[in-house]
Amino acid sequence: MNRVWSVLRWREFPVAFALVALIIVTYSVNPAFLAAQGVKDLMLNATILVILAAGQTLVLVTENVDLSVGSVLGLTAYSVGVLFAVFPGIPIIAVFIIAILLGGVLGAINGLLVSVAKVPALVITLGTLYIYRGINNAWAGGKQYFAGDRPEAFGDLSVQTILGIPLITLIALVILAIVAIYLAGTRSGRDLYAIGSDSDAAKLYGVPVTKRIFSVFVANGLLAGLAGVLYASRFNSVGATTGDGIELQVVAAAVVGGVAISGGVGTVVGAALGGLLLTTITSSLTAMRVDKFWQQAVVGVLILSAVVIDRVSSLRTTRRLRVSEARNV
Amino acid sequence: MSEVLSQEVAAGRSGAARVMTSRGAIMWYLVLAVLVLLSLVVPGFASPRTAGFLLLDVIPILMIALPMTLVIITAEIDLSVASTAGLTSAVMGVLWAGGMNIYLVLLICLIVGLLAGAFNGIMITAVGLPSLAVTIGTLALFRGLALVVIGDNAVANFPRELTTWATSKIGATGIPVFMVIVLVLIAIFAVVLHLTPFGRGLFAMGFSKEAAEFVGIDVGRSKFYLFVATGLVSSMAGIFWTLRYSSARSDNASGLELAVIAAVLLGGVSIFGGRGSVPGAVAGVLMIGIINYALRLQRISDVVLIIVTGTLLIASVVGPSIFEWMRKVRHDRRVHRDLTNPAKSSTSPAS
Numbered sequence: 274m275n276r277v278w279s280v281l282r283w284r285e286f287p288v289a290f291a292l293v294a295l296i297i298v299t300y301s302v303n304p305a306f307l308a309a310q311g312v313k314d315l316m317l318n319a320t321i322l323v324i325l326a327a328g329q330t331l332v333l334v335t336e337n338v339d340l341s342v343g344s345v346l347g348l349t350a351y352s353v354g355v356l357f358a359v360f361p362g363i364p365i366i367a368v369f370i371i372a373i374l375l376g377g378v379l380g381a382i383n384g385l386l387v388s389v390a391k392v393p394a395l396v397i398t399l400g401t402l403y404i405y406r407g408i409n410n411a412w413a414g415g416k417q418y419f420a421g422d423r424p425e426a427f428g429d430l431s432v433q434t435i436l437g438i439p440l441i442t443l444i445a446l447v448i449l450a451i452v453a454i455y456l457a458g459t460r461s462g463r464d465l466y467a468i469g470s471d472s473d474a475a476k477l478y479g480v481p482v483t484k485r486i487f488s489v490f491v492a493n494g495l496l497a498g499l500a501g502v503l504y505a506s507r508f509n510s511v512g513a514t515t516g517d518g519i520e521l522q523v524v525a526a527a528v529v530g531g532v533a534i535s536g537g538v539g540t541v542v543g544a545a546l547g548g549l550l551l552t553t554i555t556s557s558l559t560a561m562r563v564d565k566f567w568q569q570a571v572v573g574v575l576i577l578s579a580v581v582i583d584r585v586s587s588l589r590t591t592r593r594l595r596v597s598e599a600r601n602v
Numbered sequence: 603m604s605e606v607l608s609q610e611v612a613a614g615r616s617g618a619a620r621v622m623t624s625r626g627a628i629m630w631y632l633v634l635a636v637l638v639l640l641s642l643v644v645p646g647f648a649s650p651r652t653a654g655f656l657l658l659d660v661i662p663i664l665m666i667a668l669p670m671t672l673v674i675i676t677a678e679i680d681l682s683v684a685s686t687a688g689l690t691s692a693v694m695g696v697l698w699a700g701g702m703n704i705y706l707v708l709l710i711c712l713i714v715g716l717l718a719g720a721f722n723g724i725m726i727t728a729v730g731l732p733s734l735a736v737t738i739g740t741l742a743l744f745r746g747l748a749l750v751v752i753g754d755n756a757v758a759n760f761p762r763e764l765t766t767w768a769t770s771k772i773g774a775t776g777i778p779v780f781m782v783i784v785l786v787l788i789a790i791f792a793v794v795l796h797l798t799p800f801g802r803g804l805f806a807m808g809f810s811k812e813a814a815e816f817v818g819i820d821v822g823r824s825k826f827y828l829f830v831a832t833g834l835v836s837s838m839a840g841i842f843w844t845l846r847y848s849s850a851r852s853d854n855a856s857g858l859e860l861a862v863i864a865a866v867l868l869g870g871v872s873i874f875g876g877r878g879s880v881p882g883a884v885a886g887v888l889m890i891g892i893i894n895y896a897l898r899l900q901r902i903s904d905v906v907l908i909i910v911t912g913t914l915l916i917a918s919v920v921g922p923s924i925f926e927w928m929r930k931v932r933h934d935r936r937v938h939r940d941l942t943n944p945a946k947s948s949t950s951p952a953s
Contacts, residue, residue, distance in 0.1 A: 386916060389920075390919065390920040390923040390924070391923055392919040392920065392923060393874070395679075395734075395873065396873050396915065396916075396919050397916060397919070397920075399860055399863065399864060399912075399915065400864070400913070400916035400919075401912060401916070402860070402912065403860075403864070403908040403909065403911050403912030403915070404908075404909050404912035404916075406908055407905070407906050407907070407908040407909030407910075407912065408909065410903070410905035410906050410908070411906045411909070513905065518856075518857070521738060521741060521742070524738055525739075528735060528738065528739075534732055534734055534735045534738075535735075564750070564753075566746075566749040566750050566753050566754075567746070567749075567750055568746070568749075569742055569743075569745055569746030569749055570743055570746025570749070570750055571746065572742045572743075572746065573739050573740060573742035573743025573744070573745075573746050574739075576735075576738060576739035576742060576743075577725070577736065577739035577740070577743065580731050580732075580736060580739060581729065584729065584731055
């Protein structure tokens with residue numbers, strides 16, 4: 274009985290439950306939803322959002338936020354298009370490295386501004402959201418690069434599968450595992466929770482707060498860079514508006530997955546489940562022949578429910594702590 | 603802050619002098635300087651056409667910036683404003699296409715805005731959720747409802763007299779008639795914030811919610827009213843947007859929330875709450891509008907211009923931090939000197 278309760282109290286339980294329920298309902302209405310191609314599409318659609326949500330979790334846990342990820346993804350995806358066009362023979366691995374490093378540099382600019390200026394990340398990354406997008410617009414103009422401009426092997430990354438799992442999804446899973454283990458199991462990963470719970474206390478305790486926050490933004494930039502490369506592999510065209518507006522979806526995915534916007538709580542696995550849930554909703558609404566226009570409203574309801582659930586559970590924890598502290602006295 | 607205040611008191615600055623050297627006033631000097639500079643440098647800038655186009659472009663941002671200023675001063679935020687405007691636009695289109703009387707349609711649109719704001723307000727004050735999280739949710743929800751209401755249709759055939767009225771100008775000045783409504787709104791919000799006990803309460807709760815509650819301010823109710831006002835003004839902006847472009851679509855005004863917040867912060871409203879002014883926010887909106895308009899005259903495309911908005915936003919928040927840091931360094935150095943050289947400091951008056 275106790276074990277059942279502990280699963281129910283598991284922070285990721287609501288999102289996992291919603292995801293399973295959604296898949297079961299959709300499958301019973303339309304069995305074609307879980308055909309091999311359907312499952313593959315589900316994974317492909319979720320891949321990019323899941324990577325971005327994992328990176329955003331690192332930032333959110335420290336009580337910061339990075340709104341510039343959509344613009345970083347746009348810039349890196351477009352740079353992939355440019356690289357293949359300008360250097361036709363360039364090895365794919367080199368493109369990966371250059372684009373990921375570009376993302377890292379953009380993230381480092383965010384990190385520097387946030388940690389030096391001591392201004393909320395919301396403001397700084399709102400500014401860089403504009404600046405990076407503007408640079409992307411100036412660079413690309415009306416130009417777009419299409420899948421035909423890129424080598425076939427690069428596009429194959431999102432076509433070929435191993436054990437039914439697309440290659441780019443495998444890459445995402447590996448990254449996800451690394452970030453999850455880092456955040457849950459390493460000392461500097463645990464520091465991030467300490468910073469998010471109470472940054473002054475963390476500083477007193479000896480956590481290098483400024484350094485950690487800076488590196489979190491760099492890490493998120495690197496991951497957004499990777500997402501940009503995978504985007505260029507998955508989608509036909511990259512141009513000036515690539516990734517526009519995805520930042521709110523990313524934050525939504527993390528929040529739905531139980532990452533608190535007020536910092537200090539949440540896991541990478543939860544955020545990944547949140548991302549998977551958001552993208553699965555789109556597909557299942559189509560599979561159930563529900564008007565596609567309902568999709569965004571459903572996402573809104575999901576975010577609000579996640580926030581309410583979080584509030585209820587934190588109130589309950591506070592009460593439990595108060596009772597146990599009272600007994601200890 | 604208290605240090606700054608005590609310095610000002612010590613220097614014997616009167617109320618007028620403090621107003622003239624406030625952040626809001628400085629923003630206005632900058633706006634005027636930029637206007638003068640551009641009139642001299644850019645050919646064709648100083649003309650009624652400029653006033654017309656510039657103001658028509660900034661009106662939606664200017665309107666929403668007013669309640670947003672008050673919301674941010676209480677250390678909250680509302681990201682759902684553009685979605686509320688979009689939802690209003692969609693409702694307006696569908697009801698008008700359904701043959702309803704246009705004035706009844708407008709009334710219902712305003713009620714939609716009120717309800718949207720009240721929903722945010724209840725979630726934030728009664729349920730006690732963080733406004734950032736709630737309004738990210740309603741940003742998606744309201745835009746989603748707009749899609750449910752109107753889908754990917756567009757309604758365009760609004761009454762001619764209303765659409766021409768929305769873009770008409772006052773005589774030969776080039777100033778849009780609609781600016782009269784905006785000016786009334788500016789006056790209302792400025793008076794409420796700066797001249798009423800309610801407004802002073804907003805600053806107080808921005809500094810410290812607990813302290814504000816302690817001195818008897820009903821924090822929950824005040825914030826609820828603010829979010830309702832934000833919803834209402836957002837729906838007015840949605841109506842204006844629809845009439846100006848004579849098109850009701852689900853994606854109207856999308857992304858506007860970020861432009862509004864950028865302008866408000868540029869106008870000196872602190873994201874931490876407790877500091878800011880309505881005139882400052884208005885100057886922030888105008889600053890971004892003017893610079894963008896002038897650069898557009900130079901045939902720099904709109905999409906590249908967002909670099910300017912972003913840079914101004916970052917500069918406006920990083921600038922004061924650097925200034926503060928330099929002052930601290932200077933102060934530390936002086937303290938250090940006084941401590942290592944006590945004979946000298948004992949002759950100087952105690953501070």
